[in-house]
Structure formats: structure tokens, C-alpha cells
Amino acid sequence: DWTMAEFRKTKIEEIRAQVGNGKVICGLSGGVDSAVAAVLIHEAIGEQLTCVFVDHGLMRMNEAEQVVTLFRDHYNIPLVHVNAEEMFLSGLAGQTDPEKKRKFIGGAFIDLFEDEARKIGGADFLAQGTLYPDVIESVSFTGGPSVTIKSHHNVGGLPERMNMELVEPLRELFKDEVRELGRELGLPEIFVGRHPFPGPGLAIRIPGEVTKERCDILRKADAIYLEEIRNAGLYDAIWQAFAVLLPVKTVGVMGDGRTYDSVCGLRAVTSTDGMTADIYPFDAGFLSRVATRIINEVKGINRVVYDYTSKPPGTIEWE
Ligand code: XMP
Numbered sequence: 001d002w003t004m005a006e007f008r009k010t011k012i013e014e015i016r017a018q019v020g021n022g023k024v025i026c027g028l029s030g031g032v033d034s035a036v037a038a039v040l041i042h043e044a045i046g047e048q049l050t051c052v053f054v055d056h057g058l059m060r061m062n063e064a065e066q067v068v069t070l071f072r073d074h075y076n077i078p079l080v081h082v083n084a085e086e087m088f089l090s091g092l093a094g095q096t097d098p099e100k101k102r103k104f105i106g107g108a109f110i111d112l113f114e115d116e117a118r119k120i121g122g123a124d125f126l127a128q129g130t131l132y133p134d135v136i137e138s139v140s141f142t143g144g145p146s147v148t149i150k151s152h153h154n155v156g157g158l159p160e161r162m163n164m165e166l167v168e169p170l171r172e173l174f175k176d177e178v179r180e181l182g183r184e185l186g187l188p189e190i191f192v193g194r195h196p197f198p199g200p201g202l203a204i205r206i207p208g209e210v211t212k213e214r215c216d217i218l219r220k221a222d223a224i225y226l227e228e229i230r231n232a233g234l235y236d237a238i239w240q241a242f243a244v245l246l247p248v249k250t251v252g253v254m255g256d257g258r259t260y261d262s263v264c265g266l267r268a269v270t271s272t273d274g275m276t277a278d279i280y281p282f283d284a285g286f287l288s289r290v291a292t293r294i295i296n297e298v299k300g301i302n303r304v305v306y307d308y309t310s311k312p313p314g315t316i317e318w319e
Contacts, residue, residue, distance in 0.1 A: 004177070004184040008040065011169045015044035022124035024167055025117050027109065028053040028079070030067045031197045033129030036182045037170055041127050042077050043185070050123070051077055052116045054109060057085025058201030058215060061223040070191060080116055084108070085212075092203060092210045096247075098319035101210070102151045105200045114162065127167040132174055133273050149315065152199070174273045195240045196274065204319040208247030214262075217300040218245040221264045224297060228290045229268070238280050241268035243294075244318050245301075252302035254295075261302035264294055269316055277311040 026038045028051050042049050051071060055064045064081075071079040091104050117123035134152050170178055175196065182192040202218055203210045222243040229235050244265035252259040266287070268280035291304035307314070 004180045007181065008043075008184055011040060012044040015041055015167065015169055018165075018167060019045055019048065019125055022048065023117075023120065023122065024049045024125040024127050025113055025120075025123040025164070026051045026127035026167075027113055028067055028071065029129070029197065029199050030059055030063050031129070031199075032175075032182060032187075032192060032194055033131055033170060033178055033196075035067075035070070035129070035187065035191065036178050036185065037127055037129035037168075038071070038077065039075065039185045039187060040169055040181070041167065042075070047078075049077070049127070050080060050116070050120055052080045052082060052113060054082045054084055054112050056088040056105065056108075056201060056203075057212070058088060058105075058203045058210070060197070060202070061219045063197075070188070074188070080119075082112055082116065084112060087112075088203075089210065089212055089215075094209060096208050098204065098207075099151060101203050101319065102200055105203060106151065109199070110162065113164075117164065123164060125167045126162075126164040127169075129170055129178075130168045131170050131178060132172055133275050135171060137275065150317075150319075176272065193236060195235075195238070195242075198317055204317050205242060205244045206247075207244070207318055213300075214245055217262070217298060218243060218264075220298045221245070221294045221301055224293050225266055225290055228286070228293065232286060234280075234282075237270070238268050239271040239274070239277065240316060241266075241280070243267075244307075250303050252295075254302065259302040261300055263303045263305060264298075264301045265305050265307050265318070266290065267307045267316070267318070269311070271311075271316070274316060275311075277316055279308050279310055282306070 026041060026049060028034045028038055038051050053067055068081055071077045088108060091108060095101050113126060137149060179192050198204060202215050206214050206218060225243050229241055246263040246265055248263050249260050250263055269277035270280055271277040287306055294301055294304050
């Protein structure tokens, strides 16, 4: 009879045994997984843990502030907030290949963690909120030949030159179990219930080149979409919902003028572990309300489409 309370106790002992007197750096992404990992590790080793939140400028509306507030004010866990928007955006400039975008972002994260580790006089361990499905999906596609579908940026070990060992206390868990553990650890429900958000952030929701301007456009559309989902009481029935900004312009008409702007895609899926997913069947009234608001309120978008692709054959994210 396995309970989360026992899991918590066992893991805390395992973390203590692994880490000893060493120092641990934990990267927070803004998502549930890394937050739960950080709180658990903090409980195990207290001040030996330094949390680092790298704001890559690819977060959603107001997300960075929410993370910082949760850790500093609610938990009182020391947090280094690195503002690296410029570094990420300049590295992504001109880059349109999905795997190259992912690889660059993953590499830049490692570099920044190394910098922060140096600043605290060296760290022996890097903690991550890697889950079981992340481990599987980065290795092979279920049932098929061993093919990398996407390089999830928090999986796959560390570069040789890095003298840090990984601490990944959630490696055996599925998302629903991580949420349960989060509740067990006293994380606020609003945080525990959040939809997953990928480490590479909005970069993989902007097919083609990522620019600050396109991130800003996407943030606005995404915030409207999520606001409508919350207002309709649908947030908890959906595994993940987000807007995508396509590198395609189409012609439209607004007032008595011609427009030539970008297409926004809306994605919403149900799932239990992210490994397979079905589209969420919104009613037409809901979707047209969201489309109208986005087109009226977000400059740069003049057309909205809904993604009807399940996983497989699609993936949840567009890159
Ligand atoms: P896909 O797009 O592969 O996504 O169907 C499955 C789930 O994983 C999330 N995802 C990521 N999470 N780092 C993460 O931490 C990543 O690089 C990454 N890529 C995808 C995605 O949002 C979905 O929940």
C-alpha cells in the first residue's frame, strides 16, 4: 500500500543519501514538476539547495513573476532570478529548425546553471523535475524503432565537461502523481493544477524564427485564450491549452481596409500522461468567441484556426 506520504519520506532519505554534504542547484522552469522537485529537495537538504529561475523571455504572460513570488514569498526558498531574455533571443535569431532551437535552448540553460554554480563556489549536483514520460519520449517512440521525437531539454544527461551529477527525484512519476505529491507538500492548488509548460517555452510555439515581437504577440493571444477557458470553467478538464503563432500571413478585411497578418493556432488536448492525447471538443460558440477576441485585441493576428490533431499522429506541441 503505496502512498504519497511514504514516497515523500523515502525520496527525502534517498536525496540525503545521494547528496551528502554536497551543494545542489535546481533549475525552476515555472512548471509544476520543477517546483515540486525543488520543494521536495529543499525539505531534504535545506540550505544546501540553491534554486535558479532562468527567465529566457519565452514565458507566458506574467509567468515569471508568479514563480518568483511563489518561491520567495510563499516558501521563503532562496531563489536566483536570472534574466536572460537577450541571450536567448539573440541565440535564436535566424534559427528556424525545431531541433536546433531545442538544442540551443537546452545548451544555454546548462551554461547558465554552470555560471550560477560557479557563483556559489561550485555545485556538486543539478536537480531537475524530469518525469517518467520525459525519460521515455526522449529515448524512443513507443512500439517503434528507436527514434528521437524531440529532445526534451531537461533529459539526456549532462555534457562531459560538467562536473555535476543529476538529482531527479520525480523520474518514476507520472504527472498526476507529481500533482498529488505537490499537494502532499502543501503547494497551492492553483499552482499544482497548472497545465504543463515545456522548458523551451514559447520558442516551440512559434514555428520559424522567434523574435521578441512574435513572443509578445503570442503572449497576448495565449492570455486571452486561457482567460476564456478559465471563465468557461474548462481549465481543469483540459490537460493543456495554448496558442501557437504561425509563420504564415494571410489576407483579411477589417473595417474597410485590407489586412495581411499572421495566423494563430489554438491547441487544447485531454490526456493523462502527455504520451497520447485527444483534442478537446470545444463548442463552436466558445471557439468563435475566442477567435473574435484575439483578432480584435491582438495586433498582428487576423486569422485563428483550431488544431484537430490527436497524439499520435500529432505531438502536443507544434515543434
Ligand atoms: P509533445 O509535444 O512531445 O509533448 O507531445 C508532450 C508533453 O511534454 C511537454 N514538453 C516538454 N516539457 N521540456 C519539457 O519540460 C521539453 O523540452 C518539452 N517538450 C514538450 C509538452 O508541453 C507536453 O506536455
